[in-house]
Amino acid sequence: MSRVKGVFAHLDSLVDAIDALKQAGVSDLQVAAPLPRHEIAELIYEGRPSPVRWWTMIGAITGGIGGFSLASLSSTVWPMAIPGGKPIVSVPPFMVITFECTVLLGALATLLGLLYHCRLPAVGMDEELTDPRFMNDHFGILVKGEESAKVCKILHDNGAVEVVGGA
Amino acid sequence: MSNRIPYSKVNEDVLRPLFKPTPGYLALLFTAIGFMLFGGYCWSLQLEYGLGVGGYNPPVMWGVYITTFVFWVGIGHAGTLISAILFLVRSRWRTGVYRASEAMTIFAVMTAGLFPILHAGRCWYAWWLFPYPNQRELWPNFKSPLVWDVFAISTYLTVSAVFFYVGLIPDFAAVRDKWRGTIGKIYNGLALGFRGTDRQWHHYMAAYGFFAAFATPLVVSVHSVVSWDFAVAQTAGWHSTIFPPYFVAGAIFSGCAMVITLLVPMTKIFKWENYINIWHFEHLAKLCLLTGSIVTYAYGIELFIAYYSDYIYEWGIFYYRPTGDYAWVFWMMFSCNCVIPLVWWFKKVRTSLAGLFIISIFINIGMWFERFNFIASSLAHMHDPGAWTYYTPSWIEVGILCGSFGWFFMWFLLFLQVGPAVAIAEIKESVRPPLRSDEEAA
Numbered sequence: 001m002s003r004v005k006g007v008f009a010h011l012d013s014l015v016d017a018i019d020a021l022k023q024a025g026v027s028d029l030q031v032a033a034p035l036p037r038h039e040i041a042e043l044i045y046e047g048r049p050s051p052v053r054w055w056t057m058i059g060a061i062t063g064g065i066g067g068f069s070l071a072s073l074s075s076t077v078w079p080m081a082i083p084g085g086k087p088i089v090s091v092p093p094f095m096v097i098t099f100e101c102t103v104l105l106g107a108l109a110t111l112l113g114l115l116y117h118c119r120l121p122a123v124g125m126d127e128e129l130t131d132p133r134f135m136n137d138h139f140g141i142l143v144k145g146e147e148s149a150k151v152c153k154i155l156h157d158n159g160a161v162e163v164v165g166g167a
Numbered sequence: 168m169s170n171r172i173p174y175s176k177v178n179e180d181v182l183r184p185l186f187k188p189t190p191g192y193l194a195l196l197f198t199a200i201g202f203m204l205f206g207g208y209c210w211s212l213q214l215e216y217g218l219g220v221g222g223y224n225p226p227v228m229w230g231v232y233i234t235t236f237v238f239w240v241g242i243g244h245a246g247t248l249i250s251a252i253l254f255l256v257r258s259r260w261r262t263g264v265y266r267a268s269e270a271m272t273i274f275a276v277m278t279a280g281l282f283p284i285l286h287a288g289r290c291w292y293a294w295w296l297f298p299y300p301n302q303r304e305l306w307p308n309f310k311s312p313l314v315w316d317v318f319a320i321s322t323y324l325t326v327s328a329v330f331f332y333v334g335l336i337p338d339f340a341a342v343r344d345k346w347r348g349t350i351g352k353i354y355n356g357l358a359l360g361f362r363g364t365d366r367q368w369h370h371y372m373a374a375y376g377f378f379a380a381f382a383t384p385l386v387v388s389v390h391s392v393v394s395w396d397f398a399v400a401q402t403a404g405w406h407s408t409i410f411p412p413y414f415v416a417g418a419i420f421s422g423c424a425m426v427i428t429l430l431v432p433m434t435k436i437f438k439w440e441n442y443i444n445i446w447h448f449e450h451l452a453k454l455c456l457l458t459g460s461i462v463t464y465a466y467g468i469e470l471f472i473a474y475y476s477d478y479i480y481e482w483g484i485f486y487y488r489p490t491g492d493y494a495w496v497f498w499m500m501f502s503c504n505c506v507i508p509l510v511w512w513f514k515k516v517r518t519s520l521a522g523l524f525i526i527s528i529f530i531n532i533g534m535w536f537e538r539f540n541f542i543a544s545s546l547a548h549m550h551d552p553g554a555w556t557y558y559t560p561s562w563i564e565v566g567i568l569c570g571s572f573g574w575f576f577m578w579f580l581l582f583l584q585v586g587p588a589v590a591i592a593e594i595k596e597s598v599r600p601p602l603r604s605d606e607e608a609a
Contacts (some may be wrong), residue, residue, distance in 0.1 A: 009601060010600075010602055010606070011602055012602045030365060031364065032363050032364050032365075033365070034174055034337075034363055035595040035596050036596070041368065044365050045365075045369050050372075050373035052370050052373045052374045052377065053373060074306035075306070075310075077306060078305075078306075086310055093309065093315070096318070096319070096392060099384075099388065100322045101322075103322055103326060103384065103385060104321075104326065107330075107377075107378060108329070110374050110378060110381070111333070113374065114371065114374035117370040118361075119366070120360065120361065121356075121359040122360030122362060122367075125362055129364055130362060132345075134362065135337070135340045135343075136174065136178050136344060137174035137175040137178070
């Protein structure tokens, strides 16, 4: 299977190259960048929001229900009339626990979702993407399983400073 | 901040101070460790002889430990405000200062968390604070603000630590790529093998937004919950509905002052003027002016409500504070929080590093005294005149207070050597990206 890596020193060149590759029908491409750029995300993830949000929502709802249940069910274990006239299950004070558990589990679930969808810890990542320049001042594209001559030409034509790989 | 800094220079500038402790740095670090060890020694004496050596005698059972707990929790709030709220409102000046502020938050909340344990005396039973299944089916009283506090502080520390760590992942990857060998391997582990791929950034940015959204209500809620530790009690001088907003404003006021205290010397020592400069400090000073005004207003309203309530115990305590045994504490608080910061209304002062640094220290001192003022005076002068007393901190308490500063600064100084204290990836977002069109035009 062919693997071609292109290295770019300029953001606009990179964006042009991604656009040209997509126009040429290349679908299996990965981009590496030292910072998040909306130009890249829009080209690759147009209309596809991250599913991390579902993890967040499910975690937050679970936390909220769990927090309120913890406070109310544990209060009913010893149903003593606490001086002050509050009912055994008092909604206003339990809202504090509910809120804290919502935030806590929502954040922890978001972390799990982030790790899962980012495939972190990253084990067995494509070697081409481990170029140290990509966390510094260069951008990279890795294309797999395509006709390498065509890909190399597109990358060169769009200003890649280095193109490595082939069939 | 210059908009034309090359990406490689950002990496170079931010990573330059790492793993290079200078003699001055080591002197500061060992001083902090010395303070911490002295605090630890004082704690060991308290463990041996009991809470009496900590100055606790009825009716004053909350003293320096609770004062210092509230002080450190408050310090943490500015970090979360800067990292979360200013992220959501896309405030540009946050970029340079947020990483160090977040680090300050984590270490401040870690410090605050020690004090309820110290205060409880038999610290080996501190785990009783948390709900856990047990044979007798005993659970904490979830109607008590002290239990809310356990949940609020634990959640705050956990969420802030996660937010802080997630923010550091791309920058740990940058450290890994600069240092190979053992350091590289350690930082690759810390970065979880992050490589900045499109998939990683896509999910990372979504998650980061959610973390910011979760941290934002915590800025308001945590110190509100801390304020309820007092406001829910019937003690005169505490039982007030103004406490939550008053505490939150005070927390941000003291936290921003602490950010200034930490960042002014850090910027000079590490030569980070490209990333943190007067523009950032001026915004922090303006935030202090705003929150300081709210705090001053709250002092006035508290006094007015005490007078207007026509409740002699409430009015008695508010008369006692500025005129009684604790008048020196009250006036120290008032001058440091309400009068001295007013000089920041002059642009010349708030744009001078010396002016910023000196005033910020006064605010830190004033905000510690604010908490001492209302805690000690209310307890020492409660409803029964026969029980009135004059509480002053014992040397053990002062030692533990100094130890807490040592503990906090030790962690902060260690972080400056091992973690990027300026957010590399976010700084890059705020500068102009390298563009072929720019080079062709030039």
